[in-house]
Amino acid sequence: VATWPSSIDELEDIKYLNDGYNSRGFAFAVTPCTFTRAPGRSIAGGFVRTAFHDMAPADVAAGTGGVDGSIGFELQGEYASSNGGPAFNNTITYYSRFFNAQATISDLIALGVYTAVRGCGGPIVNTRAGRIDATGPGALGVPDIRDPGPTLQGRFIRMGLTQPESISIVACGHSLGGVHATEFPAIVPLNSTRLGVADFDSTNSTYDNKIVTEYLDGTTKNVLVVGPDPSARSDLHLFNSDQNATIKTLADPAAYRSTCAKVLQKMIDTVPSQVKLTDAIEAYPVKPSALQLNVLAAGDKLSFSGQIRVRTNDLPKSTISKVEIEYKDRDGSKAGTISTKALGDASGFDDTFTFYGFDSEISAKTAVSSFTVVITLTSGSVKTFDNNGKGFPVSDKIFSQTINSSLSASSGTGVQKLNIVAAVSIICMSFTSKIYTDPIFFVIQVRNGQSPSDLKLTLTTINAMSYNKLPTVSKNTIPLVKGCESKYYTFYSANADAFTNQVNGTKYDVSFSSGGSTFSDDFNSINFLLSTAKAVSCDGGSGGSTTSIATTSGSKTTTTGWGTQQTTTTTTPKAGSSTSSTTEPTKWTTTTVTSYTTFCPGPTTFTHGTKTFTVTEATTLTITDCPCEITVPWKPTTAPASVSNGAVKPATTTTVDSPVIHNPAPAPVSSSPVAAVAPPASSTTAVSPAGSTTKPAVVATFTGAATPGKRADLLVVGVVGMVAYLL
Numbered sequence: 001v002a003t004w005p006s007s008i009d010e011l012e013d014i015k016y017l018n019d020g021y022n023s024r025g026f027a028f029a030v031t032p033c034t035f036t037r038a039p040g041r042s043i044a045g046g047f048v049r050t051a052f053h054d055m056a057p058a059d060v061a062a063g064t065g066g067v068d069g070s071i072g073f074e075l076q077g078e079y080a081s082s083n084g085g086p087a088f089n090n091t092i093t094y095y096s097r098f099f100n101a102q103a104t105i106s107d108l109i110a111l112g113v114y115t116a117v118r119g120c121g122g123p124i125v126n127t128r129a130g131r132i133d134a135t136g137p138g139a140l141g142v143p144d145i146r147d148p149g150p151t152l153q154g155r156f157i158r159m160g161l162t163q164p165e166s167i168s169i170v171a172c173g174h175s176l177g178g179v180h181a182t183e184f185p186a187i188v189p190l191n192s193t194r195l196g197v198a199d200f201d202s203t204n205s206t207y208d209n210k211i212v213t214e215y216l217d218g219t220t221k222n223v224l225v226v227g228p229d230p231s232a233r234s235d236l237h238l239f240n241s242d243q244n245a246t247i248k249t250l251a252d253p254a255a256y257r258s259t260c261a262k263v264l265q266k267m268i269d270t271v272p273s274q275v276k277l278t279d280a281i282e283a284y285p286v287k288p289s290a291l292q293l294n295v296l297a298a299g300d301k302l303s304f305s306g307q308i309r310v311r312t313n314d315l316p317k318s319t320i321s322k323v324e325i326e327y328k329d330r331d332g333s334k335a336g337t338i339s340t341k342a343l344g345d346a347s348g349f350d351d352t353f354t355f356y357g358f359d360s361e362i363s364a365k366t367a368v369s370s371f372t373v374v375i376t377l378t379s380g381s382v383k384t385f386d387n388n389g390k391g392f393p394v395s396d397k398i399f400s401q402t403i404n405s406s407l408s409a410s411s412g413t414g415v416q417k418l419n420i421v422a423a424v425s426i427i428c429m430s431f432t433s434k435i436y437t438d439p440i441f442f443v444i445q446v447r448n449g450q451s452p453s454d455l456k457l458t459l460t461t462i463n464a465m466s467y468n469k470l471p472t473v474s475k476n477t478i479p480l481v482k483g484c485e486s487k488y489y490t491f492y493s494a495n496a497d498a499f500t501n502q503v504n505g506t507k508y509d510v511s512f513s514s515g516g517s518t519f520s521d522d523f524n525s526i527n528f529l530l531s532t533a534k535a536v537s538c539d540g541g542s543g544g545s546t547t548s549i550a551t552t553s554g555s556k557t558t559t560t561g562w563g564t565q566q567t568t569t570t571t572t573p574k575a576g577s578s579t580s581s582t583t584e585p586t587k588w589t590t591t592t593v594t595s596y597t598t599f600c601p602g603p604t605t606f607t608h609g610t611k612t613f614t615v616t617e618a619t620t621l622t623i624t625d626c627p628c629e630i631t632v633p634w635k636p637t638t639a640p641a642s643v644s645n646g647a648v649k650p651a652t653t654t655t656v657d658s659p660v661i662h663n664p665a666p667a668p669v670s671s672s673p674v675a676a677v678a679p680p681a682s683s684t685t686a687v688s689p690a691g692s693t694t695k696p697a698v699v700a701t702f703t704g705a706a707t708p709g710k711r712a713d714l715l716v717v718g719v720v721g722m723v724a725y726l727l
C-alpha cells in the first residue's frame with residue numbers, strides 16, 4: 001500500500017468511496033448495472049467501450065497513443081465513423097464531474113473500467129494512476145466490424161496484443177451492452193428490437209461469460225457473430241481465428257474472470273511511452289483526510305482537526321474500541337494523544353470504511369510534524385498504523401488559515417470574492433556572524449535562501465469540457481501579501497475573483513520556498529470556505545513586521561512586544577544611510593530594548609566566529625545582554641486589502657517592515673575584520689528579498705534546547721551589539 005500522501009489519493013477516494021459517509025459517488029451511474037441514461041444505452045457498456053476506443057489507436061512499438069483521453073477529441077470528422085453514438089461523449093461528460101488536477105480524464109477512463117466491470121459483478125481490474133490527458137486527437141485505428149482478418153490482426157498487434165489476447169479482450173468487452181440500431185442499421189434493422197439494441201448475450205447487464213458459452217453452444221444472438229451481414233461478423237472472425245482454441249478456455253467462468261482481469265488491465269495500462277504509471281491503487285488501511293491546522297486567537301495554540309478513515313474489512317467496526325492519534329511535535333518528539341469519535345461509514349464494491357473525526361488544540365510553539373494512528377480493539381489488543389514507518393506527515397510550516405479565509409456568497413454576478421489567509425511558521429534564520437573586538441560587534445546577516453520566498457497562492461480552476469474537447473485545468477498564481485504576525489506564525493493573504501460556475505472544482509495551494517525546498521498546503525477546496533470569515537488575530541506577536549509604532553517624529557513611546565522594556569523614536573534617515581539601495585522607507589524607527597526574543601521553530605545551525613551552533617529543536621532565543629537597539633524602516637501604508645477587513649490592523653496605522661537591529665554604539669572600533677564579513681550598516685544589498693518573513697536572528701540565551709554540549713557555548717556569547725539586515 002502506498003505511503004500517504006501520494007499522487008493516487010484523490011483517485012483512491014473516487015475508487016473506493018461509493019456509498020455512505022464522504023462518498024464520492026463515481027459508481028453511481030453503474031449501480032445497478034442495468035442503469036441506463038436512455039432506453040437500451042448501457043452506461044457500464046459505455047464506460048468499457050470508451051476505454052477500448054481511447055486505447056485502440058495505440059502504437060506500442062512507437063510508444064504513442066493508449067489511454068490518454070484523446071477519445072475526447074475524436075468524435076467528429078474523420079473519427080466519427082469509428083466513434084459514433086452518444087456513449088463516448090456521455091461517458092466523458094460523466095467523468096468530467098470527477099476531473100481535477102489529481103484525477104485526469106484518462107485515469108478516470110481507466111477507473112471507469114474497474115467500476116463498470118466490478119459494478120456489474122465482474123472481477124477486480126487493477127487500476128494504476130499517472131495518465132496524462134491528450135491535448136488533441138490522436139491517430140485513427142479503432143478496429144472496424146468489416147476489417148478483413150489480416151487487418152484486424154494487424155491492429156491488435158499494433159496495440160501490443162497477442163492473438164489469444166485479442167480474442168480474449170473482445171470476449172471480455174462484449175459481455176456488456178450490445179449493438180444499436182441507430183448506429184448500425186445494416187446489422188440491427190430499425191425497430192427490430194424492443195429497445196433499439198441487439199444485446200451481445202442474454203445477460204447484457206451482468207459481467208459474465210455468457211458471451212462465450214452462448215457462442216460455443218450455438219445459442220448466441222450476438223450480431224457480430226450471427227448478424228445479417230457476413231462481412232460484418234468481426235467477433236466470429238476473431239473467435240474462430242485459432243479454431244476456437246482461446247475462446248474455449250474462457251468457457252470456464254473462473255478462467256474468464258481471471259483472463260478478463262488481466263487483459264482489461266493490459267488495455268488500460270497501455271499508455272504513451274512518456275507516461276509512468278503508479279503502482280496499483282489499493283485502499284489504504286488507514287487514511288487521513290481533511291487535516292486542518294489553524295492558529296487560534298492568542299497565538300499560543302493551533303487547532304488541529306481532521307478525519308481518519310479506517311478500512312474495516314479486516315478490522316470490523318464492532319471490534320474497534322477506540323481510534324487515537326499519537327502525534328509528534330515539530331522536532332519529532334512525542335507530543336500527545338488525540339482521541340477521535342466515529343463519524344460515519346462508507347463502502348466500495350469490496351471494501352468498508354469508518355471515518356473517525358478529531359478536533360483538538362495543540363501548542364503553536366511546538367506544533368506537529370506527524371502522527372500515527374493507534375487502534376485499540378475491544379479485545380484489548382492495540383494496532384498501530386505508522387504509514388509504512390514514516391508516520392502520517394503534517395506540514396505545519398505553511399497552511400491555509402481556513403477560519404480566516406472566505407469566499408463571498410454567490411451574488412448573481414457570476415463572480416465571488418475569494419480571500420485566502422495562509423499561516424506561515426516563523427522561520428528562525430540562519431546567519432553568519434563576524435566578531436570584532438573592543439567592543440564586540442556582531443554582524444548578522446540572513447543567509448540567502450534561508451528565509452521564505454516566493455510565497456504564493458495557486459488557484460487551480462477547471463475549464464469545462466465541451467463536445468469533442470476535454471476539460472483542462474488552469475493554474476493562476478497570486479503573491480501572498482504579508483499581514484501581521486501571531487506569536488509563532490506570520491499571516492499572509494491573497495485575494496482573487498472566483499467564477500461561480502467554477503467554484504465547485506477550484507482547488508488552491510499555498511506555498512513558499514526556503515533553502516531550496518518548497519513547502520505547501522495543497523489541494524484545498526474553496527467551496528467549503530465561510531462566506532464571511534473572522535478577522536485574523538495577531539495577539540501575541542513578538543515584534544514582527546506590522547508592529548504598530550508611534551509615527552510622530554521624535555516622540556518617545558514605551559510599548560511592549562519587542563522586548564521587556566523599550567523606547568521608540570522615529571527619525572528621518574540621514575543621507576547615505578542603510579536605505580541606499582531602496583527608495584523606501586523614508587523614516588526609521590529606533591527601539592531600545594532590554595532583551596530580545598525570537599523563536600526558532602526548527603533545527604538550524606549558525607556560525608558565530610569560529611564556533612558553529614546547532615539548534616536541534618524548537619527553541620526560543622533571548623538576547624539578554626542589552627540594551628540593544630532595533631531599527632526598523634517604517635512608512636505609513638494601508639494594510640493589505642485582503643486583511644484590512646478589521647483583520648490585521650486599521651488601514652491608517654503604520655506598517656513596519658522587517659527590522660534592522662544594531663548596536664547603539666557607532667561603527668566598530670576594532671580592526672581585524674575577516675574577509676567574509678557581512679556587509680556593513682550602510683548597505684542593504686546582500687539581504688533577503690523583500691517580503692521575507694524571517695525574523696531577526698539573535699545570538700542569545702537558549703530557553704529551549706540546543707545540542708547538548710553546544711548549549712554552554714551559546715550561553716557565554718554575550719551580545720554587546722549586532723547588526724542584522726532584514727528586508
Ligand code: HEM
Nearest residue numbers: 045046048049052143144145169170173177178179180234
Ligand atoms: C474487433 C474489435 C471490436 C469491434 C469490431 C467492436 C465492435 C463493436 C460494435 C459495432 C459495437 C456496437 C456499438 C453500438 O452500437 O453502440 C460494440 C459495442 C461494444 N463494444 Fe466492441 N468491438 C470490438 C472490440 C471491443 C473491445 C476490445 C471491447 C472492450 C474490451 C469492446 C467493448 C464493447 C462494449 C462494452 C460494447 C457495448 C457498448 C454499448 O452497449 O453501448 N469492444 N463493439
